[in-house]
Amino acid sequence: MITVDLDKARKELESGGIIALPTETVYGLAGNALDEDAVGKIFSTKKRPHYNPLIVHIKSADYLPQVARDIPDVAYHLARSFWPGPLTLVLKKQPNIPDAVTSGKDTVAVRVPDHPLTLELLEQLDFPLAAPSANPFGSISPTSAAHVEKYFGDTLPVILDGGECRKGIESTIIGFEGERPVVFRMGSLSLEEIMEKVGEISFNTKSVDQQPSAPGMLLRHYAPVTDTYLTEDVRGLVTLHPDKKIGLLLFQEKIKGIKAANQEVLSPTGDLEEAAHNLYAAMHRLDSLDLDMIIAERFPDHGLGKTINDKLERATHRDEAN
Ligand code: TXA
Ligand code: MG
Numbered sequence: 001m002i003t004v005d006l007d008k009a010r011k012e013l014e015s016g017g018i019i020a021l022p023t024e025t026v027y028g029l030a031g032n033a034l035d036e037d038a039v040g041k042i043f044s045t046k047k048r049p050h051y052n053p054l055i056v057h058i059k060s061a062d063y064l065p066q067v068a069r070d071i072p073d074v075a076y077h078l079a080r081s082f083w084p085g086p087l088t089l090v091l092k093k094q095p096n097i098p099d100a101v102t103s104g105k106d107t108v109a110v111r112v113p114d115h116p117l118t119l120e121l122l123e124q125l126d127f128p129l130a131a132p133s134a135n136p137f138g139s140i141s142p143t144s145a146a147h148v149e150k151y152f153g154d155t156l157p158v159i160l161d162g163g164e165c166r167k168g169i170e171s172t173i174i175g176f177e178g179e180r181p182v183v184f185r186m187g188s189l190s191l192e193e194i195m196e197k198v199g200e201i202s203f204n205t206k207s208v209d210q211q212p213s214a215p216g217m218l219l220r221h222y223a224p225v226t227d228t229y230l231t232e233d234v235r236g237l238v239t240l241h242p243d244k245k246i247g248l249l250l251f252q253e254k255i256k257g258i259k260a261a262n263q264e265v266l267s268p269t270g271d272l273e274e275a276a277h278n279l280y281a282a283m284h285r286l287d288s289l290d291l292d293m294i295i296a297e298r299f300p301d302h303g304l305g306k307t308i309n310d311k312l313e314r315a316t317h318r319d320e321a322n
Contacts, residue, residue, distance in 0.1 A: 022162025028131030087190035
């Protein structure tokens with residue numbers, strides 16, 4: 001049920017239940033991170049494979065040593081720079097974090113979310129919250145309470161309504177090789193912003209979304225049900241399919257003089273932050289129109305444009321099943 005009743009949310013969590021809650025990135029499906037049963041409910045509700053670990057949400061960086069150990073200085077520097085905010089750090093875990101949360105890894109992913117309701121809730125609780133995005137495994141992440149209700153309406157007693165997510169795309173995930181930060185997942189915090197603080201960083205996207213134990217399994221992710229294509233030449237691709245009912249996902253402007261059932265423009269002013277904020281909501285809308293195909297335009301390859309292209313590439317990957 002969609003509600004703004006913080007007390008009800010707290011009681012549900014304290015009695016071992018799970019709820020949906022808002023963050024600045026996407027909505028999360030949250031439970032007590034220290035309670036294996038609650039964590040189990042998250043995995044079963046999401047139908048998430050057990051090898052894919054969860055992010056632990058804490059109330060402030062001061063709480064970090066309670067969930068992580070051997071924390072590199074550079075991790076503290078990043079935490080101080082960007083928390084609360086859309087940055088997740090992968091660190092060595094403390095023994096009290098259950099294996100169910102980390103999928104048996106000796107590392108834990110942790111962040112401080114930047115949403116007043118959820119920060120207030122964390123303040124009232126005496127445990128951290130494990131929370132993946134509140135969507136069934138493999139589908140588009142929710143950026144509003146209504147999206148969560150569409151997915152899990154009957155099964156969740158509390159969907160805490162915090163409005164539309166300000167950022168609209170998941171957090172950026174950074175791990176460490178010694179003191180060296182490594183990118184595990186592109187997200188709402190641009191790589192440029194991170195590099196301003198720590199210098200050049202390397203990539204290790206394989207370690208998060210493509211588990212070595214299941215090669216390629218997670219390449220297709222954040223995906224609409226409708227067949228989706230990514231191209232630099234939207235007009236060209238549309239004209240190749242004259243008989244299809246097509247929806248378009250565009251950066252700045254509509255394409256004139258073509259036959260398309262629906263055209264979603266993500267930022268008329270060309271603002272990549274705004275485009276990121278609007279991306280998933282537009283995908284949800286197009287996906288509900290019963291189209292034959294969705295064609296997305298490739299975004300500029302800098303700032304959050306890189307993140308948007310990464311998400312669109314995953315949405316269009318159709319060789320892999322999951
Ligand atoms: O913005 C976000 O991060 C949202 C909100 C709710 O906080 N959460 C989110 O969670 O996107 P989820 O579960 O959809 O994605 C978590 C990602 C997964 O790709 C998982 O593999 C990775 O974090 N992850 C979690 N723990 C990890 C670890 N110990 N090592 C490497 N990757 C990890
Ligand atoms: Mg997710």
